[in-house]
Amino acid sequence: MKSTPTALKILDAASALLIAAALALVFGYAPMERTMGLVQKVFYFHVSANWVGMLGFLVAAVAGGIYLAKGTPRWDVIEVAAVEIGLAFSLIGIVSGSIWARPIWNTWWTWDPRLVTVTVMELIYIAYFMLRSGIEDPDRRARYAAVYAIVGFLSVPLTFLSIRMFRSIHPVVITSSQAQLSPKMLQTFMFSLFAFSVLFVSLLWHRVRLGQLTAHIERLRLKLSE
Amino acid sequence: MSGDAPITSLWQATRAIAWKDLTAERRSRELLSAMLVFALLVILAFNFALDLDPKTRGSVASGVLWVTFIFAGTLGLNRSMATEKDRGCLDGLLLAPIDRSAIYFGKAIANLAFMLIVEAIVFPLYSVLYNVNLFLPGLLLTVVLGSVGYVAVGTLLSSMAVQARTRDMLLPILLFPVALPVLIAAVKASAGYLGGLPMEEIIPWLNLLGVYDVIFITVAFMVFDFIVEE
Numbered sequence: 001m002k003s004t005p006t007a008l009k010i011l012d013a014a015s016a017l018l019i020a021a022a023l024a025l026v027f028g029y030a031p032m033e034r035t036m037g038l039v040q041k042v043f044y045f046h047v048s049a050n051w052v053g054m055l056g057f058l059v060a061a062v063a064g065g066i067y068l069a070k071g072t073p074r075w076d077v078i079e080v081a082a083v084e085i086g087l088a089f090s091l092i093g094i095v096s097g098s099i100w101a102r103p104i105w106n107t108w109w110t111w112d113p114r115l116v117t118v119t120v121m122e123l124i125y126i127a128y129f130m131l132r133s134g135i136e137d138p139d140r141r142a143r144y145a146a147v148y149a150i151v152g153f154l155s156v157p158l159t160f161l162s163i164r165m166f167r168s169i170h171p172v173v174i175t176s177s178q179a180q181l182s183p184k185m186l187q188t189f190m191f192s193l194f195a196f197s198v199l200f201v202s203l204l205w206h207r208v209r210l211g212q213l214t215a216h217i218e219r220l221r222l223k224l225s226e
Numbered sequence: 227m228s229g230d231a232p233i234t235s236l237w238q239a240t241r242a243i244a245w246k247d248l249t250a251e252r253r254s255r256e257l258l259s260a261m262l263v264f265a266l267l268v269i270l271a272f273n274f275a276l277d278l279d280p281k282t283r284g285s286v287a288s289g290v291l292w293v294t295f296i297f298a299g300t301l302g303l304n305r306s307m308a309t310e311k312d313r314g315c316l317d318g319l320l321l322a323p324i325d326r327s328a329i330y331f332g333k334a335i336a337n338l339a340f341m342l343i344v345e346a347i348v349f350p351l352y353s354v355l356y357n358v359n360l361f362l363p364g365l366l367l368t369v370v371l372g373s374v375g376y377v378a379v380g381t382l383l384s385s386m387a388v389q390a391r392t393r394d395m396l397l398p399i400l401l402f403p404v405a406l407p408v409l410i411a412a413v414k415a416s417a418g419y420l421g422g423l424p425m426e427e428i429i430p431w432l433n434l435l436g437v438y439d440v441i442f443i444t445v446a447f448m449v450f451d452f453i454v455e456e
Contacts, residue, residue: 068449068452120403120406123402123403124403124404127396127400127403130399131387131390131396131400134390134391134396135390135391136391140389143452143453143455144386147382147386147453148383148386150445151379151383151404151442151445151449152403152404154441154442154445155403155404155406155407158407158434158437158438158441159406159407159410161434162406162407162410162411162434163410165414165430165431165434
């Protein structure tokens with residue numbers, strides 16, 4: 001295994017710059033929201049974090065499908081990496097949402113469909129890691145994890161749908177017809193989304209490398225013990 | 227062992243596996259009695275935990291019933307795969323010259339049968355204990371749809387959990403978050419029937435249950451081979 005590839009180093013620098021630029025846009029460029037004030041600024045990174053969370057779980061489900069079809073260990077490593085990043089970013093989404101909700105909804109938490117769905121998603125992927133840690137045979141572990149990543153991901157839209165049939169109070173900022181944002185806000189928001197997506201790719205790459213190195217060490221250990 | 231009539235078709239193999247489980251259960255009655263006693267204990271616990279007086283009873287009845295069914299169902303799902311694994315029967319099943327999906331469908335049908343039997347006994351008991359009539363056709367349909375969805379995912383996940391070190395603990399942790407839509411839709415549909423709501427408020431929940439059943443039976447059918455592959 002070679003040292004960090006140049007492309008990854010460039011990507012790291014790019015994501016650091018982009019996140020810094022997104023922060024600057026959020027606080028310097030986007031206008032202050034009239035009724036909510038300063039706390040509305042959490043919105044840009046809140047939605048971006050949740051987007052990365054969903055992206056992580058989607059990538060994991062797709063990687064799981066490819067793993068089952070092909071059986072190459074590489075896809076298992078990608079799947080774990082994506083789930084880990086998804087878990088971390090969904091948690092960031094929940095926490096930042098709570099910070100916004102305290103002054104706006106006057107409560108840290110409410111049983112709204114989006115909130116519950118994200119929480120159930122966190123639970124599914126925590127269970128995913130418990131499943132992995134419970135199985136020793138690497139090949140079986142990878143197969144079971146892939147199956148669970150797919151089954152878990154498929155249940156998410158149904159969970160969301162079932163909870164949405166209750167009343168929802170979560171603001172819907174982006175609808176299919178139009179975004180309820182001023183142009184400057186929209187630009188900032190899109191930029192944040194982009195910055196977080198780049199960050200996601202960079203983190204995923206790092207985590208996949210880490211996973212491959214771990215597998216490499218395991219193989220070396222096995223050789224030593226033989 | 228004559229070997230002249232090998233079981234080939236998926237349906238025949240499925241039926242044979244389901245029949246094997248049901249026969250074993252008919253002779254031992256271990257699982258059903260455990261599920262049943264457990265279900266009654268859960269209802270008893272709810273009775274005191276929620277203080278089920280006549281007023282609150284109406285609003286929580288469907289929730290109490292479904293939590294009872296799901297807990298008792300987990301007991302059955304855990305057990306059905308564990309017996310195969312412990313006595314080495316799973317290897318025998320895998321060696322049989324049949325489609326692997328037959329193992330899944332056979333197991334799922336047996337699990338569904340156990341769950342429905344428990345429900346068929348809990349229903350009249352609950353009706354008598356709390357003086358409500360649960361025998362509404364729509365409610366029975368909801369119970370069947372909900373149980374099918376729960377067992378479809380449960381059988382798949384229990385055949386994974388049984389291979390893990392922490393298997394008894396693992397199944398509910400894997401199953402509950404994924405089966406949440408079943409629980410929500412089943413509770414809402416049942417509450418609708420019990421509360422005498424108009425059909426147009428219940429239909430969406432039944433649709434959701436139906437969609438869930440179809441999706442997860444299909445997925446389980448597609449991925450089960452990867453779980454038992456050696």
